Amino acid sequence: MHVVDAEAAEPDGLRLRIPEPKARPGDKPVFRDLLIDRAGEVRRPPIDVRPADIVDLGAEMIRVLDIHGDAVGPWAGTLDAEQLRRGLRDMLTVRIFDARMLQAHRQGNTSFYMQSLGEEAVACAHRRALRPDDMCFPTYRQQGLLIAADYPLVTMINQIYSNSHDPLKGRQLPVMYSSRDAGFFSISGNLGTQFVQAVGWAMASALRTDTRIASGWIGDGATAESDFHSAMVFASTYHAPVILNIVNNQWAISTFQGFARGDSPTFATRGHGFGIASLRVDGNDYLAVHAVSSWAAARARANHGPTLVEWVTYRVGAHSTSDDPSAYRPQEEPFTWPLGDPIDRLKNHLIRIGEWSDEQHQQCVAEVEATVREAASEAERFGTLRSEHSSPASMFDDVYATLPDHLRRQREQAGF
Amino acid sequence: MHVVDAEAAEPDGLRLRIPEPKARPGDKPVFRDLLIDRAGEVRRPPIDVRPADIVDLGAEMIRVLDIHGDAVGPWAGTLDAEQLRRGLRDMLTVRIFDARMLQAHRQGNTSFYMQSLGEEAVACAHRRALRPDDMCFPTYRQQGLLIAADYPLVTMINQIYSNSHDPLKGRQLPVMYSSRDAGFFSISGNLGTQFVQAVGWAMASALRTDTRIASGWIGDGATAESDFHSAMVFASTYHAPVILNIVNNQWAISTFQGFARGDSPTFATRGHGFGIASLRVDGNDYLAVHAVSSWAAARARANHGPTLVEWVTYRVGAHSTSDDPSAYRPQEEPFTWPLGDPIDRLKNHLIRIGEWSDEQHQQCVAEVEATVREAASEAERFGTLRSEHSSPASMFDDVYATLPDHLRRQREQAGF
Amino acid sequence: MTRMTMVEAIRDAHTVAMERDDRVVVFGQDVGYFGGVFRCTQGLQKRFGKHRCFDTPINESGIVGVAIGMGAYGLRPCVEIQFADYVYPAYDQIVSEAARLRHRSAGDFTAPLTIRMPTGGGIFGGQTHSQSPESLFTHVAGLKTVIPSNPHDAKGLLIASIEDDDPVIFLEPKRLYNGPFDGHHERPIVPWSAHPLGEVPDGHYTVPLGSARVHRAGGDLTVLTYGTMVHVAEAAAAESGIDAEIIDLRSLVPLDLDTITTSVRKTGRCVVAHEATLTSGFGAELCAVVQEHVLSSLEAPIARVAGWDTPYPHAHEWNYFPGPARLGAAMRATMAYR
């Protein structure tokens, strides 16, 4: 009788747990909790695997590149040397582009910028694993999706500068690109909303017996938003052909990932309660990202349903140009990140397999730098935030398909 | 090279899956998919168990009463005969109360009613496992929480009739009770909102080093709502002392539970992605409900964190007095429900252990009927929807703590 | 022409739109197999298959969110929110996403959705089955907000909304589903079959968004209103003997300013009526617009008759509802003003 009450040795009272990161400014960085498998160790299931049969993978970490720079294990072999070199160039382009845009921000050419330093592999490799007409629903940190889709850098910069050639006509915050042709859905400032929209796009594709799939993106912090749940519920219920990507870069502005993750060991496990195939991957390993993205895309396209992927990476830079991470995390933390740098790792691999050299690398960097520089100069000719823009009258366009009377009156009042 | 693409034998095109229940009107009811364990088979972990160590329990079903009516296994033994008889009376009261109120609705004494026919064990046994000052955040189908808290039936009916003694002054839809004293949070018409509020209440209790815990309630259909996610995230992150109850009664109005559950085998598994201890229980087994509720309450009170429980039951009646289930499910479905009737099962158990008889049962039914009848007549003396109400002027009260000027003007305009 | 209830007219509009354009898909809670709790989508799944009309999980935000994704793909979703009172979980997807997608992407992506929802009180629904949230949408640039008062307009407006390239909030006064309710809850129910506006043309037609309708011509005073209150205004005019010109706005955004100003210029007096709570209701916008454009014609302050600034109460529904007595009193006071 009353077994339970006897068993419950009651404490003095309840106590709320407020999560704390392992290290704060001044502390030594610690990554003790990070679950890492050795490269090549995690199995590669068939694409029609039942989600229940790979539940263990949610707590493991798929990796291809080992410490020597070799590609090992069942996930290796999706890319030839040419593709690997292209991947390296994609990532270098993102990194050099980011650096140039940060400089442009300091110079006042734009009001704002968000870099993806350290996370380049995720978006770059993923995009190359999709088909051109698949549709991504990105956040603000997936510039790699555009760059790996060979989207013109100058058009990106035009948007960042809000200049006279900005395809978004100066309306959007810098980096909030949109390009239907490049399979890149219009970025929203509101976290999370795109995740369920990606599911809707995928549902539409399936409703039309199309072959295109969707790929939705969300940050570790933003998984806490309700739209994450909506996306999971609808993807699970309708078996939508979508890849649901969580970019776990460890931080959400000043808040460490423990606030969103809570008591679950990984973000990938969030998929288990929905019967969605869930994988956790070394996001700084270009080969692993490409292999898993290809797997998930093939799975979706073959009508085996959605895949949730946690890409484990690290936000090396500040959250945005408005942020200073030294206020909330150890300054050395980025440099002790155990998964290394994605560019270095792919470069080392290419060298190790004899398909690259330091000289080639230097030359490639120089070429990319020149390309980015030229794109920036070209964009500057069309103006910057401080100079030329699209006509302010255009502000009244596209609110509706056709200008309604009340907006026509307002536009007149505004002097246009 | 390109392993994945080769592997993906592409179909003619994608196809969206729209879930379908196994049976529709005219079909024979089927419950093939229902995962049921034999009574006594599922283990009873210690209350401080790590959620990861009981992941298997999310797909099993904790049951105590076997087909003979014996209480078996590790979850048996939390209740003595006196408590069991009280439980039986609680459930009978709910059932007879519901029947009386449906009749009152037909007579026009109220505009609306929602019964909990077939689900009585869940709320009744749960409430008896809590302490009086714990706080429940119910939905509209947990009248058992009030009845098992010995809340006056006449006050419930006053609310249902919106009469002059309605504690909610005619403001709320019938059955949307509120009683702080009975540990019963004000019911909202909006599905799901209370689930995260329960977590907040529990967090507050822990912030104040109190010993009271919260118990949140949600239907199978409403788990699809975003507030479910919010509740899970906050409970997981702050380790809140809360029991999160999902009443899976198989239907959400006309929509079968497959729409909310999607590809996950059970609702209990939804907890796994959050590292929350998750149990699945025969909700028509009073002893199992009581045992698991006691376990979860003890766990929360001892600061071991939240528990998610899926109570598997069946909505025998219509969704509400506005609904007719014969339009969307086989009419025989309620009668083929494999987990039986909670009242019959507890009655049989009591008889089997020699603590009850058919005569006592009949007498008990007669007593409860009399009690309910008297309560209804007493309430009728205070009016019904068609007769006496609280003053309409009271509509302007409690919008704010004190009446602001603009509402004072409106009240005057209304003639009060 | 066929005599129809408003529910039948809405069903018919769906059918016409789905037949003409296979990109039109219809979904929402209980709308598929069952046909909706008010039966507005009954028969669609049977007729068009479950890939054109289907049930959804109970998640309003998800319903609108996936509809936006489908719209971006190229479909034209028409979704149902079971009650307008339950639209708030979807508010972010509507306001931050659907409303702004065309603008923020400079036309690269659009959200041609129709979001239908039963609105208004009068069915003893209490505070969560009675609300009129229209002004929470009219404030949002990029949305259109439509509300019919009869079967004829319901069909024409719904077809126009589904065919419209922008997101449309389509509010259905639930108390009008089965008859032209004029606020006299104590009287027997009048069916649409007995009302001229229950005559609904067969097949395809549209009522353009942004065109008001003069429901009753009159010279004494203008009543600006929409939805259920159109019929209440008619009753109030009849009972007060005031020769009111009753304008059924039909579409709040875009607004038919010409019809409004022409009428008020003629009558010199104006009453605005809606069921929604008074403060910051759409009536405020109407007052602002009328005084801005025709102040010099105004012989009396514009009176607002609206729901009180309280939640919609259950038992005191008829004390809350701005019925013909209250509207008539405001009309008389406005006529008496010197």
Next chain:
Amino acid sequence: MTRMTMVEAIRDAHTVAMERDDRVVVFGQDVGYFGGVFRCTQGLQKRFGKHRCFDTPINESGIVGVAIGMGAYGLRPCVEIQFADYVYPAYDQIVSEAARLRHRSAGDFTAPLTIRMPTGGGIFGGQTHSQSPESLFTHVAGLKTVIPSNPHDAKGLLIASIEDDDPVIFLEPKRLYNGPFDGHHERPIVPWSAHPLGEVPDGHYTVPLGSARVHRAGGDLTVLTYGTMVHVAEAAAAESGIDAEIIDLRSLVPLDLDTITTSVRKTGRCVVAHEATLTSGFGAELCAVVQEHVLSSLEAPIARVAGWDTPYPHAHEWNYFPGPARLGAAMRATMAYR
């Protein structure tokens, strides 16, 4: 008395409220360890411990939802939404729950929350860091909506809001955080230390909710406004030479009707100004109320100066923002009206 920025005044209000009442808890995204992206809660966690001030997951609905549960328990949560533009996911919890809890439970449970959020544009924040959603709250019975225009009022109003027994939406014009910005973005920034309203009393005081402040007395015309636009109005008055009476409403619900009507009766002319989009903005309510109460004193239509009915654009921010030139033009036109 201390000279403070608005950020410092808000921090100070938190400190005073938390010291006086240990039921006050403060939380939101990045508000704990870091002290908020605008640093309005900086130092609170250090001072009061992480059980009084803490970070949360990024889930606005959850933040408000748990705050309601805490309020029901007996605490007084004061939460931050990082930008007003991100409040929509929490809209259901605010509108359906916090606003109606006291009424629906007849006082059995209450939700004494304060929900703070930076609002308004002027920082090149584009459409998702610039919005002014006040009228989406003023329409909701049960909510109070407050917006200070200076450090003195910010502190007094925030303390009053936290101590208030009802849910309060507390909008902080972010462009005013560090100085009294008057719309002249091309001019050097003026700090609060150079402004008399940067003088903030020490310790506890309140500015009662529902009391407007005459920011500038004048006889020609009344400007009804709040937040950043108070300072824009001041500039417009100075530049146009019009002797405007500028009323800083401070609290929109409850509204200080007396101060408004007294002023318009005196001046006979009225301009309403806000940053929010025009249609169904709070200006509409002000027009409705003014014409209702003092129509006979009005010598000109009430003009509304507001954000255009478009999303807030990034590069064209200053074409969107209703600055002193636009407000001045409306004031002149209103003065010239015969």
